[in-house]
Amino acid sequence: MYDMATATINAPILYVIDFDSTFTKVEGLDELASIALSGQSNQSSIVAQIRDLTDMGMNGEISFSEGLRKRIELLSANKSHIQTLVEYLRTQVSNSFLRNRQFLSEHAENIYIVSSGFKEFIVPVAAELGILPDHVLANEFRFDQEGNIIGIDESNPLASDGGKIKALQSLQPEGEVYAIGDGYTDYELRQSGLASRFYAFTENVRREKVVAVADYVVASLDEFLFHNKLDRSQSYPTSLLKVLLLENVHPAAVEAFRKDGFQVEFLKGALDEDELCEKIKDVAIIGIRSKTNITRKVLENANRLMAIGAFCIGTNQIDLDAATEKGIPVFNAPYSNTRSVVELAIGEIILLVRNSVTKSNKMHRGEWDKSAIGSYEIRGKKLGLVGYGSIGTQLSVVAEAMGMEVYFYDAVEKLALGNAKKVSSLDELLKISDVISLHVDGRKSNAAMIGKREFDLMKDGVIFLNLSRGHVVDIPALAEAIKSGKIAGAGIDVFPHEPKTNNEPFVSELQGLSNVILTPHVGGSTLEAQENIGKFVPAKLLEYMNNGSTYGSVNFPEVQLPKLTDSHRILHIHANVPGVLAKLNSIFGKNNINITGQYLKTNESVGYVIVDIAKGYDREFLREVRAIDGTIRFRMLY
Numbered sequence: 001m002y003d004m005a006t007a008t009i010n011a012p013i014l015y016v017i018d019f020d021s022t023f024t025k026v027e028g029l030d031e032l033a034s035i036a037l038s039g040q041s042n043q044s045s046i047v048a049q050i051r052d053l054t055d056m057g058m059n060g061e062i063s064f065s066e067g068l069r070k071r072i073e074l075l076s077a078n079k080s081h082i083q084t085l086v087e088y089l090r091t092q093v094s095n096s097f098l099r100n101r102q103f104l105s106e107h108a109e110n111i112y113i114v115s116s117g118f119k120e121f122i123v124p125v126a127a128e129l130g131i132l133p134d135h136v137l138a139n140e141f142r143f144d145q146e147g148n149i150i151g152i153d154e155s156n157p158l159a160s161d162g163g164k165i166k167a168l169q170s171l172q173p174e175g176e177v178y179a180i181g182d183g184y185t186d187y188e189l190r191q192s193g194l195a196s197r198f199y200a201f202t203e204n205v206r207r208e209k210v211v212a213v214a215d216y217v218v219a220s221l222d223e224f225l226f227h228n229k230l231d232r233s234q235s236y237p238t239s240l241l242k243v244l245l246l247e248n249v250h251p252a253a254v255e256a257f258r259k260d261g262f263q264v265e266f267l268k269g270a271l272d273e274d275e276l277c278e279k280i281k282d283v284a285i286i287g288i289r290s291k292t293n294i295t296r297k298v299l300e301n302a303n304r305l306m307a308i309g310a311f312c313i314g315t316n317q318i319d320l321d322a323a324t325e326k327g328i329p330v331f332n333a334p335y336s337n338t339r340s341v342v343e344l345a346i347g348e349i350i351l352l353v354r355n356s357v358t359k360s361n362k363m364h365r366g367e368w369d370k371s372a373i374g375s376y377e378i379r380g381k382k383l384g385l386v387g388y389g390s391i392g393t394q395l396s397v398v399a400e401a402m403g404m405e406v407y408f409y410d411a412v413e414k415l416a417l418g419n420a421k422k423v424s425s426l427d428e429l430l431k432i433s434d435v436i437s438l439h440v441d442g443r444k445s446n447a448a449m450i451g452k453r454e455f456d457l458m459k460d461g462v463i464f465l466n467l468s469r470g471h472v473v474d475i476p477a478l479a480e481a482i483k484s485g486k487i488a489g490a491g492i493d494v495f496p497h498e499p500k501t502n503n504e505p506f507v508s509e510l511q512g513l514s515n516v517i518l519t520p521h522v523g524g525s526t527l528e529a530q531e532n533i534g535k536f537v538p539a540k541l542l543e544y545m546n547n548g549s550t551y552g553s554v555n556f557p558e559v560q561l562p563k564l565t566d567s568h569r570i571l572h573i574h575a576n577v578p579g580v581l582a583k584l585n586s587i588f589g590k591n592n593i594n595i596t597g598q599y600l601k602t603n604e605s606v607g608y609v610i611v612d613i614a615k616g617y618d619r620e621f622l623r624e625v626r627a628i629d630g631t632i633r634f635r636m637l638y
């Protein structure tokens, strides 16, 4: 339905907007019934009957006036309920209407709300967004002396069938009329010939019967404004951009993107390379966890991709170089689940040093083995941390507080926290530790960094933990070391090959070995951490999409930008070659563009220039900006 080719630059004279489920997310009368009957036993059945009548009317399945009267008969509401409804509806204004307050108030003279709803609740809600009270054409209630609703004003044209047509006729519109709404009665304005276009509005509800007869389908007010080249809050409507969320990220993420108007597809599992190459073609933002590999090949298929969110700490599953070359920033959630990993590691260290897992397994088999053999306190034992980053350091502090002696080895120079002691080589750390815990990042060169040679260096009866990345450990060598008794206990959370979904089986040489805790990569999977990540990563991605800020990106020059006010913002990503800023500035100068702010950051491969310009420019210069040598990506924000 949506067809850019037919977009017109002629502004319509009148915009006629529906109220229920268009201006607001909900149907006013349904909500009024729900409020009035609150606490009564028949509330849900009556509200359901009213909703059915509303739906039938909206789909054009019953006569409008018949449906309205039946709904009013079912209501037992009064003025105080209407006041409560108004308060509620103020919280239910459609997100894209809220975003476009400026358009609504600046074009108030040309905007009418024509609704079969009631002025008593529409006027106060719509007026807050700049709609003129006398531009609300809607029904009115009749009340008795106690303020109870007893009917509707029958003299109002909107009380009868074809009411919207009659109401619009009364305005005697001279120019074009564009009708926007979710219901069949909105389409009837177009059918009658009074409106020249009907836009089916699907942000809140999509009625297929209405969509089928619409000239255009718009999923937000921004999309309507974009289609008509009118001022709007979003330079490119988010409702035309798709977000793909994989690996069961927290629902808070879905909510955050939907709230901003994006289309969201949510999948519980990961996708393999071929599946992703296909799926990513129309995706603007992708969110993954640790099991989806975003390879160069995937990125070659991702021509609409603007940003990547790793809903975790590790980003080794993403080809960061390829993403940077394509001008795609990647964001993750450092520290988000650090504490969760630390707590699991501490728990496992205690259970393994105590030999409790073996004892528990015996109990499940009916064996009672009350003895202290092979069971120790962690107090005074030497903990060797390989990797002293976020997790390593936090584990260091907690373990020390529990009486352990902490040693660490890191590939880069790190200062010790508390009484932890740095050692100068991995081999030294392996030789002295009673417990060894890996917390290195997943860079390729760390593959199999712990194998037979390293296990041989360890003390006999060592406890070994890996909660970092699976490919870091040679699993057959680990299995051998456990079987031989070299390793007295192991806690393994990450594996070289992990199932993509919970429906796939898990197979490993470590299964069935004594005093081994196997967990399905859940070091970071606590509800606290997942909820934090589910909010944090979308916030970063949305900041980039809406404002251009790349603060916290793992592969991009980081800029933290001020909020955009009264200007338009140009975001230009280019290969880091000399002279791009000078070329940009000469284009601005030549075209008399007034620059209100400018920012530049580069890293070794890309440059990111952000220019705020005063409104009221001729768009022709954009062609020249796009043509600058080395341009990777270019977009504008309003």
Ligand SMILES: NC(=O)c1ccc[n+]([C@@H]2O[C@H](COP(=O)([O-])OP(=O)(O)OC[C@H]3O[C@@H](n4cnc5c(N)ncnc54)[C@H](O)[C@@H]3O)[C@@H](O)[C@H]2O)c1
Binding pocket: 313, 314, 315, 335, 337, 338, 341, 386, 387, 388, 389, 390, 391, 392, 409, 410, 411, 412, 439, 440, 441, 442, 446, 449, 467, 468, 469, 493, 494, 521, 522, 523, 524, 525
């Ligand atoms: N199991 C889980 O669910 C889970 C949860 C969160 C993080 N992780 C993983 O845990 C690991 C650590 O996370 P973090 O947030 O502490 O990362 P980080 O980047 O803060 O720390 C990693 C540290 O390892 C060091 N390092 C890298 N290679 C090394 C090597 N070969 N030898 C010695 N030191 C080396 C780095 O210099 C750095 O200090 C990462 O692999 C991360 O992906 C796993």
Ligand SMILES: O=C(O)CC[C@@H](O)C(=O)O
Binding pocket: 289, 290, 291, 311, 312, 313, 314, 315, 337, 468, 521, 524, 525
């Ligand atoms: O939740 C995940 O899939 C990954 C958790 C962890 O490995 C991380 O990198 O944060």
